Amino acid sequence: MGLVEKGVFGKKPLKPVTWLLNYSRKYSLWMFQWGLACCAIEMGAALASPRYDMMRLGVIPFPASPRQADLVVISGTVTDKMAPAIKRLYEQMPDPKYVISMGSCANCGGPYWDSYSVTKGVDQVIPVDIYIPGCPPRPEALLEAIVMLQERIQNEGLGNDELAQRWRGEHVVVDNAYMAARV
Amino acid sequence: MTSTETPGFEVDPALYSNLAGSQVNVELDTGDMILNLGPQHPATHGTLRLVVRLDGERVVAADPVIGYMHRGYEKLSEFRTYPQITTLINRIDWLSSFANEVPFVHGAEQLMGIEAPPRAQWIRTILTELSRIATIYLFLGEMGLQVGALTPAFWGFRDRELVLNLIESATGGRFHPNFNRIGGLKDDLPWGWIAECRTTMDKILRGCDDFEDVLVGNEIFEARTRGIGIIPGELGAAYGVSGANLRASGIDWDLRRDGKPYLAYPELDFKVWTHSDGDSFARYWVRLQETREAVRMVIQLLDGLPAGPIMAKVPRIIKVPEGEVWVETENPLGQMGYYIVSKGATGPFRVKIRSASFSNVSILPWLLRGVYVPDVITIMGSLYFILGDIDR
Amino acid sequence: MADETPDTPDTPDASADDAVTDASAVAVEEVPAIDPAVAALFERFEAALGDGVVDHADSFGTLVVRVKPDAWKRAAEVARADLDCDYLSFISGIDWMPAPKPAGDEGGDTSAPVQPDTMTFGVTGSDGRLQVFAHVQSTTRHWGVTIKTDVADPAPTVDSWVSVYPGADWHERECWEMYGVDFSGHPKIRHLYLPGEFEGNPLRKDFALLAREVKPWPGLVDVEPMPGDDTEEGDS
Ligand code: SF4
Numbered sequence: 021m022g023l024v025e026k027g028v029f030g031k032k033p034l035k036p037v038t039w040l041l042n043y044s045r046k047y048s049l050w051m052f053q054w055g056l057a058c059c060a061i062e063m064g065a066a067l068a069s070p071r072y073d074m075m076r077l078g079v080i081p082f083p084a085s086p087r088q089a090d091l092v093v094i095s096g097t098v099t100d101k102m103a104p105a106i107k108r109l110y111e112q113m114p115d116p117k118y119v120i121s122m123g124s125c126a127n128c129g130g131p132y133w134d135s136y137s138v139t140k141g142v143d144q145v146i147p148v149d150i151y152i153p154g155c156p157p158r159p160e161a162l163l164e165a166i167v168m169l170q171e172r173i174q175n176e177g178l179g180n181d182e183l184a185q186r187w188r189g190e191h192v193v194v195d196n197a198y199m200a201a202r203v
Numbered sequence: 204m205t206s207t208e209t210p211g212f213e214v215d216p217a218l219y220s221n222l223a224g225s226q227v228n229v230e231l232d233t234g235d236m237i238l239n240l241g242p243q244h245p246a247t248h249g250t251l252r253l254v255v256r257l258d259g260e261r262v263v264a265a266d267p268v269i270g271y272m273h274r275g276y277e278k279l280s281e282f283r284t285y286p287q288i289t290t291l292i293n294r295i296d297w298l299s300s301f302a303n304e305v306p307f308v309h310g311a312e313q314l315m316g317i318e319a320p321p322r323a324q325w326i327r328t329i330l331t332e333l334s335r336i337a338t339i340y341l342f343l344g345e346m347g348l349q350v351g352a353l354t355p356a357f358w359g360f361r362d363r364e365l366v367l368n369l370i371e372s373a374t375g376g377r378f379h380p381n382f383n384r385i386g387g388l389k390d391d392l393p394w395g396w397i398a399e400c401r402t403t404m405d406k407i408l409r410g411c412d413d414f415e416d417v418l419v420g421n422e423i424f425e426a427r428t429r430g431i432g433i434i435p436g437e438l439g440a441a442y443g444v445s446g447a448n449l450r451a452s453g454i455d456w457d458l459r460r461d462g463k464p465y466l467a468y469p470e471l472d473f474k475v476w477t478h479s480d481g482d483s484f485a486r487y488w489v490r491l492q493e494t495r496e497a498v499r500m501v502i503q504l505l506d507g508l509p510a511g512p513i514m515a516k517v518p519r520i521i522k523v524p525e526g527e528v529w530v531e532t533e534n535p536l537g538q539m540g541y542y543i544v545s546k547g548a549t550g551p552f553r554v555k556i557r558s559a560s561f562s563n564v565s566i567l568p569w570l571l572r573g574v575y576v577p578d579v580i581t582i583m584g585s586l587y588f589i590l591g592d593i594d595r
Numbered sequence: 596m597a598d599e600t601p602d603t604p605d606t607p608d609a610s611a612d613d614a615v616t617d618a619s620a621v622a623v624e625e626v627p628a629i630d631p632a633v634a635a636l637f638e639r640f641e642a643a644l645g646d647g648v649v650d651h652a653d654s655f656g657t658l659v660v661r662v663k664p665d666a667w668k669r670a671a672e673v674a675r676a677d678l679d680c681d682y683l684s685f686i687s688g689i690d691w692m693p694a695p696k697p698a699g700d701e702g703g704d705t706s707a708p709v710q711p712d713t714m715t716f717g718v719t720g721s722d723g724r725l726q727v728f729a730h731v732q733s734t735t736r737h738w739g740v741t742i743k744t745d746v747a748d749p750a751p752t753v754d755s756w757v758s759v760y761p762g763a764d765w766h767e768r769e770c771w772e773m774y775g776v777d778f779s780g781h782p783k784i785r786h787l788y789l790p791g792e793f794e795g796n797p798l799r800k801d802f803a804l805l806a807r808e809v810k811p812w813p814g815l816v817d818v819e820p821m822p823g824d825d826t827e828e829g830d831s
Pocket of ligand 1: 057058059060095096097122123124125126130131154155156157294
């Protein structure tokens with residue numbers, strides 16, 4: 021996305037180009053799976069078991085390193101000992117990057133809400149785009165989250181100010197009118 | 204944060220004799236290199252960090268750094284009531300959640316002096332064995348992954364879904380059922396479940412045959428696992444290695460048969476498989492046989508399932524009388540035990556959780572000395588640990 | 596045996612449910628007659644360890660022996676040599692002190708179970724607040740024994756078992772981290788679970804869970820109305 025970053029489009033992004041870029045982006049998500057606990061098994065089931073087969077949604081698992089990934093799925097319990105590693109991983113990922121927090125533990129601490137060693141929510145460490153509730157969420161829920169993320173990516177603006185906003189970690193504003201026009 | 208040196212055990216040096224030749228060739232000595240595996244690594248689901256010091260390709264010292272998954276179960280248990288704790292301990296060994304509940308509930312029942320009715324005991328046994336299958340099945344597939352064979356891993360996930368479906372239809376949860384109640388079970392089996400279970404067991408047996416065809420006897424697999432990572436039985440026991448890992452080292456000890464009688468195991472006819480080699484291959488082989496044995500047990504249990512209630516008479520608010528009890532069961536990963544100290548309240552005063560993987564992995568510093576780097580992964584895979592079970 | 600265990604301490608009854616149940620009266624452990632197998636096992640143990648033994652009990656078919664602190668390591672050697680207990684199950688600690696801020700006080704945590712606020716010491720008693728206990732088993736004879744010993748409260752120290760059971764390494768590191776019990780003779784005691792900068796010994800009873808202090812769990816009492824219920828303003 022180098023062109024976009026440097027502001028070739030200036031203030032007014034070209035809608036068709038944006039659409040095309042986003043369309044390509046959303047179907048080639050390199051997903052780094054940060055499996056931490058029980059939820060990791062459900063994520064593994066979503067990835068590896070023939071019944072769910074996440075790759076058909078355009079998600080490419082097992083990138084060689086986080087520097088190659090567009091999306092990280094934090095699935096499971098985040099402990100205070102683990103949190104620095106997660107932050108470092110997130111910083112290594114190239115922009116634009118997305119985070120899915122899978123499971124109650126990653127969302128808010130889940131069953132370990134009162135523990136002395138569990139971080140109560142991964143969003144204290146890194147910004148999160150999609151939360152998946154459940155303990156554990158079913159693999160279908162992860163697929164749903166991917167679809168929601170793809171929708172969000174599709175509707176992202178690529179203008180400079182819009183991207184800057186995205187990088188501030190705020191929520192991307194979904195352009196409803198645009199979505200309606202697309203349908 | 205972590206020191207990279209391994210503590211030297213003061214055990215008799217004879218145990219370390221096979222490490223004497225770790226400096227093979229002085230001229231080619233490349234100087235030590237510290238390699239850091241993890242904390243997140245595709246080969247370990249969960250987060251075990253392993254710091255190894257290498258001389259060339261050979262591991263000089265290994266230091267597992269655990270605790271990335273430490274959630275403080277023992278402390279949290281002191282702040283919860285007995286029924287709440289069953290929810291919590293589901294998540295210790297997350298692949299065989301049902302089997303985790305059983306010893307705890309059993310311990311509380313012993314303290315209260317109640318006993319679950321026979322039908323509940325049998326259903327518990329069935330579900331324990333099903334979760335054993337679901338756990339080990341993943342191992343049977345993943346072990347192929349460790350040596351580069353992808354196909355078995357997909358089979359493992361595919362057929363495991365069938366077992367998870369069974370567990371889900373009986374308990375409502377794919378792998379955190381929280382189905383045990385003190386004094387029995389929440390529900391009876393659903394209609395048609397038994398027939399469904401039988402067909403699934405057939406498929407599992409066939410799946411085991413597939414694994415055996417593809418891996419056992421496969422040249423690559425044998426070359427990568429035979430003679431690799433040998434645990435001597437006596438040392439394994441002193442480290443607290445349990446379950447199939449210990450039986451693969453020739454120690455014929457299975458709590459289902461040898462421990463204090465629990466569940467319906469005394470009434471079952473089953474064989475405890477052992478292997479004399481103690482290497483990675485033996486661990487794979489023993490687990491493969493155990494899966495088949497578990498299928499046999501499930502069939503026996505389905506045949507003899509007694510009728511009757513599934514819940515004993517239990518007061519509405521559970522207060523456990525004062526006392527201490529140690530319960531242990533043979534879980535898919537090894538010996539799982541709870542030392543419950545009660546002071547007559549609605550929650551326990553102290554719960555010591557003895558989980559299998561913790562001890563199974565504590566042998567790694569000894570086991571990894573002198574092996575080659577690629578074998579580190581197969582050895583760790585063959586020990587088969589669950590991170591939550593190590594860190595609790 | 597169990598000479599200093601008082602009768603069932605009167606539980607401060609905070610959950611006003613006295614009419615609902617009297618579960619604690621179901622089966623109070625009345626110092627059960629010792630099982631002959633357990634008694635025979637204890638005889639073997641006592642014959643080998645001599646006067647290191649302080650007390651013993653049969654807790655639901657498991658032999659529990661309390662030994663003197665200076666006999667702690669010898670107890671392991673005896674268990675290994677004379678009782679064929681070749682398998683180390685676990686080593687851990689226990690803090691008998693009642694938690695200093697019992698639930699149900701003004702403010703604070705109301706959801707945790709209420710424990711008696713007198714100090715009692717389990718089946719074999721204890722001299723002080725802290726104890727170390729371990730369970731060893733025999734893979735050939737299929738028996739097991741739980742061994743306990745008292746440790747001093749400030750600066751607790753006890754001998755390490757690493758030279759008897761190499762697996763004691765991690766268990767002792769855990770116990771050191773959780774209770775602050777030092778194991779003399781352990782090759783290198785350091786943090787096992789927690790990051791190095793962690794302060795406190797989490798399993799000691801006076802270690803409070805901050806999350807509970809800050810925001811007590813609402814408990815089973817007040818259940819929020821579901822979104823679909825007829826509330827004033829349905830701002831779903
Ligand atoms: S949310 Fe539940 S299933 Fe997921 S990691 Fe946490 S405890 Fe495990």
